Amino acid sequence: MSVTDQHKTHQTFGGKIVVLRGDFRQILPVIPKGSRHDILASAINSSHLWLFCKVLKLHTNIRLLMSSSNQDDGEMKIFANWILDVGNGNIGSVVGDELEVKIPNDLLITTTDDPLSHLVDFAYPNLLQNILDYRDGKRVFEPDTTCQADENEDVKQEWFTPEFLNDIKCSGLLNHKLTLKPGVAVMLLRNIDQTSGLCNGTRLIVNILDSNVIGAAVVTGRNIGNKVYIPRMNLILQIQDCHLSSNGDNFH
Known part of the structure; x- marks a missing residue:
């Protein structure tokens, strides 16, 4: 100042x-x-x-603007209003210290034999027919190094073996090994370029797998069919339980 x-x-x-x-x-x-x-x-x-x-x-629902048809626009508007009413407490009844909300039937999975498979088939119809042999995919590995910081100078690097670092799974950090291949459907988890539709939640179809870039085609929103390239991005994550920082150079 x-x-x-x-x-x-x-x-x-x-x-x-x-x-x-x-x-x-x-x-x-x-x-x-x-x-x-x-x-x-x-x-x-x-x-x-x-x-x-x-x-x-905010007064404009961006997801409604990204709908590809009038039918999708109507369904998303109904769902958005329902979610807003739930958040405002306009729907449901108070039972004790909790609020019970009735979920509409069109949002429920009615089958009980294999609900997960039913959900996958609903979200990705004909998934197996559109994806080639999974075993032929290309594996993408993330670095397994730690960042040396002042607060952990007394921590010996040999304590953290590559096997230990590869097994770390926590929020905000991808798994060490991902198996991808051309034709597989993925979802973007980072906001990269809003004008090009590269936002959190954008669904893509992988076309190209390179060492430092992934080529894909947008399959949702207003940019359907656009070819985009996702670069590697540096990510430093604090792992509190181990008192170390993990440096990940990976795709999101």
Whole structure:
């Protein structure tokens, strides 16, 4: 802060405008091994700064704009309104300390013999016919190195063998080995380029597998048929239980 702004030191964020984005009603903070109280206490609306915040609400449903037909648009609008009513507490009845919500029949899996297979067939019809032999796919490996930091200088690198690092599975980090092949359907987990439709949740069909890039075609939204290329992206993840940082150069 400059000398001329010293009179603003008593103001929140030094008088600067700070944009906080997200929806804590849908996505709560992640507190490893934290209780429900710890999670709620970490939300921005539990902070004393919340009194100085002005809430700006979104009024346009982007997913509705991405629908490919009028029928999809109507179904998504009904579903979006239902989800909003559930979040606002307009649907359901209070039983004790819990709210019971009746799920519409069209959102339920009625079969009981193999519900997972039924869900896969509904989301990806004729999946087996459209995908070639899975064993012929190309395996994509992630690096198995750790980042040397000041706080873990006393930790010997030989303690963490490649086998141990390869078995680590946690939120935000992909598995060490992925088996992909041309023709397989994948979902993007990172926001890369919104104008090209490369957002979290975009579904793609893999066309090209290279060492540092994956070529694919968009199959959802307004950019259906567009050819895109997904590069490797560096990801550093803090693994609290092991007191180390994992450096992953991988696809998302």
